[in-house]
Amino acid sequence: MVERGASEPFKLKSAEADHLVEHRHDDDIVTMPLEGLHPAPHLRDMEHYQQMYKRSIAEPEQFWDDIARTGFYWKQKWDAVRSVNFSRKQGRIESSWFIGSKTNICFNALDRWVETGIEDHVAFLFEPNDLSDDKSRREWTYGQTLAEVKRVANVLKAMGVKKGDCVTLYMPMVVELPVCMLACARIGAVHSVVFGGFSAEALAGRILDAESKVVITCDGVMRGKKPILLKQIADKACEIAQKRGFAVASQLVLHRLEEDKSTCEMRGGRDVWYDEAVARADTECEVEWMDAEDPLFILYTSGSTGSPKGVLHTTAGYMVYTATTFKYSFDYQPRDVFFCTADCGWITGHSYVTYGPLLNAATQVVFEGVPTYPDAGRLWDIVQRYRVNQIYTAPTAIRALKAYGDSYVQAYDRSSLRVLGTVGEPINPEAWRWYFEVVGSSKCAVVDTWWQTETGGHMIVSFGVKGMKFKPGSASLPSFGVDPVLLDEQGQEIEGPGDGFLMIRQGWPSTIRTVRGDHERMEQVYFDRFDGYYLTGDGCRRDADGYYWLTGRIDDILNVSGHRIGTAEVESALVLHELVNEAAVVGFGHDIKGEGIYAFVTLNQGAKASESLQKELIALCRSEIGPIATPDRIQWVPGLPKTRSGKIMRRILRKIAEQGGSVKMEDLGDITTLADPSVVAQLIASV
Ligand code: WT7
Numbered sequence: 001m002v003e004r005g006a007s008e009p010f011k012l013k014s015a016e017a018d019h020l021v022e023h024r025h026d027d028d029i030v031t032m033p034l035e036g037l038h039p040a041p042h043l044r045d046m047e048h049y050q051q052m053y054k055r056s057i058a059e060p061e062q063f064w065d066d067i068a069r070t071g072f073y074w075k076q077k078w079d080a081v082r083s084v085n086f087s088r089k090q091g092r093i094e095s096s097w098f099i100g101s102k103t104n105i106c107f108n109a110l111d112r113w114v115e116t117g118i119e120d121h122v123a124f125l126f127e128p129n130d131l132s133d134d135k136s137r138r139e140w141t142y143g144q145t146l147a148e149v150k151r152v153a154n155v156l157k158a159m160g161v162k163k164g165d166c167v168t169l170y171m172p173m174v175v176e177l178p179v180c181m182l183a184c185a186r187i188g189a190v191h192s193v194v195f196g197g198f199s200a201e202a203l204a205g206r207i208l209d210a211e212s213k214v215v216i217t218c219d220g221v222m223r224g225k226k227p228i229l230l231k232q233i234a235d236k237a238c239e240i241a242q243k244r245g246f247a248v249a250s251q252l253v254l255h256r257l258e259e260d261k262s263t264c265e266m267r268g269g270r271d272v273w274y275d276e277a278v279a280r281a282d283t284e285c286e287v288e289w290m291d292a293e294d295p296l297f298i299l300y301t302s303g304s305t306g307s308p309k310g311v312l313h314t315t316a317g318y319m320v321y322t323a324t325t326f327k328y329s330f331d332y333q334p335r336d337v338f339f340c341t342a343d344c345g346w347i348t349g350h351s352y353v354t355y356g357p358l359l360n361a362a363t364q365v366v367f368e369g370v371p372t373y374p375d376a377g378r379l380w381d382i383v384q385r386y387r388v389n390q391i392y393t394a395p396t397a398i399r400a401l402k403a404y405g406d407s408y409v410q411a412y413d414r415s416s417l418r419v420l421g422t423v424g425e426p427i428n429p430e431a432w433r434w435y436f437e438v439v440g441s442s443k444c445a446v447v448d449t450w451w452q453t454e455t456g457g458h459m460i461v462s463f464g465v466k467g468m469k470f471k472p473g474s475a476s477l478p479s480f481g482v483d484p485v486l487l488d489e490q491g492q493e494i495e496g497p498g499d500g501f502l503m504i505r506q507g508w509p510s511t512i513r514t515v516r517g518d519h520e521r522m523e524q525v526y527f528d529r530f531d532g533y534y535l536t537g538d539g540c541r542r543d544a545d546g547y548y549w550l551t552g553r554i555d556d557i558l559n560v561s562g563h564r565i566g567t568a569e570v571e572s573a574l575v576l577h578e579l580v581n582e583a584a585v586v587g588f589g590h591d592i593k594g595e596g597i598y599a600f601v602t603l604n605q606g607a608k609a610s611e612s613l614q615k616e617l618i619a620l621c622r623s624e625i626g627p628i629a630t631p632d633r634i635q636w637v638p639g640l641p642k643t644r645s646g647k648i649m650r651r652i653l654r655k656i657a658e659q660g661g662s663v664k665m666e667d668l669g670d671i672t673t674l675a676d677p678s679v680v681a682q683l684i685a686s687v
Pocket of ligand 1: 301347348422423424425426427448449450451452453454475536537538550552553559562563564
């Protein structure tokens with residue numbers, strides 16, 4: 001197999017990534033509308049934010065001690081608030097919080113509320129894919145949710161799952177998904193949720209890496225009009241794992257399709273129906289008291305090299321941070337109804353569906369379907385139906401819905417809304433305006449939240465606070481305990497306004513702890529380039545008011561519809577084809593997806609480019625990774641622009657992907673270090 005070509009070291013590329021930074025202005029300011037404020041908000045005004053923020057940086061230990069002590073149940077208190085080392089020169093990178101304490105996040109999310117007598121309070125409002133599916137549409141109280149979690153936990157125990165074992169969840173966006181996550185957490189098992197859009201190959205890789213003996217899946221699910229047969233994919237993944245010498249011992253299978261259960265193939269001795277197992281299970285299940293730093297979950301995410309890495313989060317710090325950010329970022333108030341459109345297959349669903357809301361005794365909508373089914377009014381129908389107060393979605397969804405026109409929004413009553421949250425990529429000002437003016441009738445806060453799988457919770461946020469000056473496109477201000485720093489290429493800190501690598505100087509409670517099975521990789525990726533800081537991998541600008549403007553990744557990671565995809569992963573899939581010699585993948589500006597996937601492919605001697613070959617390559621990306629990795633464009637090229645040391649000069653490819661055949665040689669910068677500069681003219685000619 002031909003290996004993909006390596007890239008040059010990361011450079012600040014914000015000036016090139018035009019599609020991420022154009023049309024954004026420091027002086028485009030919208031003041032927080034007074035009508036959108038709760039009468040008793042958690043943050044009274046900007047001064048209150050400033051005062052809390054300053055304390056969180058100046059006295060982090062006291063700050064987090066106060067929050068942790070008053071807002072959670074601890075079986076045993078901590079001896080020290082934290083121990084953090086972000087410098088490889090000082091030794092092993094580590095981050096430990098609430099050291100020596102014992103707690104359980106499931107207990108804090110459920111038992112705690114039931115014990116205070118609010119078991120009838122609604123935790124989940126389940127909205128099925130089909131608008132007319134009244135028999136699936138139901139409420140889950142805290143009491144019912146806890147009862148279900150206990151039973152599932154007992155089923156897992158009976159399957160042999162013990163503290164520290166990893167369970168892989170490959171499920172649709174139904175309430176049973178957070179329930180299964182909580183069941184794992186209850187007994188000290190580590191969950192690994194794999195998004196239902198990933199392929200059998202991708203799922204198998206994650207099962208193998210996590211050594212999951214138990215998989216929880218579902219016969220299938222309707223997403224819009226499209227059935228997704230998860231169980232078949234999970235079976236195939238088990239087969240692939242088996243071939244590589246690993247046997248999945250048990251699969252717990254949720255029944256969600258209309259079709260009779262008998263249409264789903266179940267393998268004797270391995271597969272068990274969820275409903276049947278849960279019905280038989282014991283109703284009592286003691287909580288496993290966890291050490292603060294015991295693993296809670298792993299979640300695989302793309303890096304700039306190699307296969308996706310299992311980002312590991314632990315118990316206490318993650319719990320305190322997600323609960324706190326949920327409360328302040330969204331100004332969640334008792335009896336509010338929160339609605340996050342993200343799937344639990346991503347970190348957003350972990351932190352702001354499963355954990356953050358329940359740790360605040362919140363009521364939230366869980367939506368199984370897609371925003372455009374049956375039509376583009378679906379999210380607003382949900383807002384009206386449940387009187388939603390905070391909605392949390394992604395710029396890609398906002399742009400897609402905006403394209404259908406305002407009438408789909410205006411047909412519904414949205415007067416309950418106070419907060420419009422956004423996450424996943426920089427929001428372009430046009431989408432921001434539409435969200436603010438049309439969806440929120442110019443009375444809501446647009447809360448942009450910049451963060452990452454590795455950070456566990458919100459890091460930079462445009463808080464919807466009295467006196468806040470929103471700047472469309474800017475993620476704005478640091479959240480509590482977050483100390484952002486901009487570094488230049490030489491690693492010098494930039495004071496005041498400027499553009500640089502976004503780094504975080506001091507630890508926050510939900511910092512990534514390790515990469516499963518490879519602590520060294522974690523240290524290298526995040527702490528090697530600049531000693532003493534966490535490297536986010538994003539470029540960023542700070543303006544004169546101290547607001548942060550994210551300018552996109554500085555590494556080889558694409559952001560497609562708010563989802564991270566490593567160019568390396570797509571390239572590895574493409575070069576699997578026998579006719580492909582080399583592949584190089586870059587991103588380009590895409591109206592809906594934010595970034596699209598552009599692949600440059602060279603073929604082996606004698607091989608011919610054709611439409612059918614193009615289809616085969618697309619199919620390969622889908623089967624190796626999943627539909628989200630489908631290339632938008634494939635360009636056949638005679639050669640790739642490589643430096644004399646063999647590194648691909650991706651900035652040239654990015655320019656061509658962006659501007660096509662009209663790109664001018666003089667816009668490409670210095671190309672004299674290329675092994676063969678004539679390749680560039682051929683590349684442009686082959687567009
Ligand atoms: C990358 C992290 C965190 C949940 C979703 C994605 C980009 C995320 C924003 C935002 C600008 C953003 C960054 C980041 N990103 N949110 N509000 N403004 N960029 O999680 O898959 O770990 O991806 O998404 O580039 O590094 P993820």
